[in-house]
Amino acid sequence: MRAVFYAVPVRHVCAAGLTTLLLIALSASLVFGRIDHSPRHSRLKVAVDAGHGGSDIGAWYPQFGLVEKDINLSVAKTLVRQLEDQGFSAFLIRDDDVYIELGERADLANRARADIFVSIHVNRFPQDTRCRGAQAFYQRGSAYGQQLAVFVQEELRKVDPTNDRKAIAADFKVLRETHMPGVLVEIGFATNAHDRQLIMDPGYRNAVAAAICRAIVRYRENGLSTDNRSQRSPGWSQRPCSA
Numbered sequence: 001m002r003a004v005f006y007a008v009p010v011r012h013v014c015a016a017g018l019t020t021l022l023l024i025a026l027s028a029s030l031v032f033g034r035i036d037h038s039p040r041h042s043r044l045k046v047a048v049d050a051g052h053g054g055s056d057i058g059a060w061y062p063q064f065g066l067v068e069k070d071i072n073l074s075v076a077k078t079l080v081r082q083l084e085d086q087g088f089s090a091f092l093i094r095d096d097d098v099y100i101e102l103g104e105r106a107d108l109a110n111r112a113r114a115d116i117f118v119s120i121h122v123n124r125f126p127q128d129t130r131c132r133g134a135q136a137f138y139q140r141g142s143a144y145g146q147q148l149a150v151f152v153q154e155e156l157r158k159v160d161p162t163n164d165r166k167a168i169a170a171d172f173k174v175l176r177e178t179h180m181p182g183v184l185v186e187i188g189f190a191t192n193a194h195d196r197q198l199i200m201d202p203g204y205r206n207a208v209a210a211a212i213c214r215a216i217v218r219y220r221e222n223g224l225s226t227d228n229r230s231q232r233s234p235g236w237s238q239r240p241c242s243a
């Protein structure tokens with residue numbers, strides 16, 4: 001009787017101990033699983049620029065409560081949080097309602113030695129209010145910027161499958177003067193009713209930030225360069241850069 005009396009509790013204790021060990025092992029594998037991935041991402045620093053700010057309001061449609069500088073900042077803040085969750089080092093060029101000169105925005109990213117630059121904006125085209133769709137722009141001649149913008153555009157399309165815009169080359173000062181691959185994302189047209197509804201929806205803004213975040217993860221996982229200067233060599237400038 002004594003043997004049975006002890007045998008049962010001991011088995012229970014062992015079972016409980018085994019469960020605990022399994023849980024510890026599982027937690028450890030989850031922790032180490034994250035650590036396995038983190039170093040690759042943690043080396044990457046992403047500068048996130050919320051376009052406009054302070055006296056520079058950007059697109060402004062008070063009848064709809066749409067103020068571009070505020071929309072940009074909300075997307076930028078969400079993107080920084082999401083990038084940090086993925087193990088990136090990310091920071092905001094402006095974290096408040098202040099105006100920073102375009103050249104200074106590029107300088108801030110350069111001085112911080114950011115690896116990737118992202119600028120967030122809202123588009124407008126009063127001449128044709130049918131124009132709609134989020135769009136990614138890259139600096140003309142930047143092959144790496146183009147690749148990043150193509151990834152961003154592909155991910156944006158998943159957010160709104162009716163958006164048939166393509167990543168295109170442009171000449172924006174913040175992209176031209178930054179020393180790392182960059183992308184400028186117009187999250188939609190303030191002048192289009194469909195887009196305006198999306199832009200004013202926090203769920204859409206969150207989804208757009210998540211799309212940009214996924215694109216940056218893909219960029220890194222493809223082992224693409226974070227040094228824009230290398231592509232200014234003749235070899236890179238001969239590459240086609242049209243979207």
Ligand SMILES: [Zn+2]
Nearest residue numbers: 051058121122
């Ligand atoms: Zn803008």
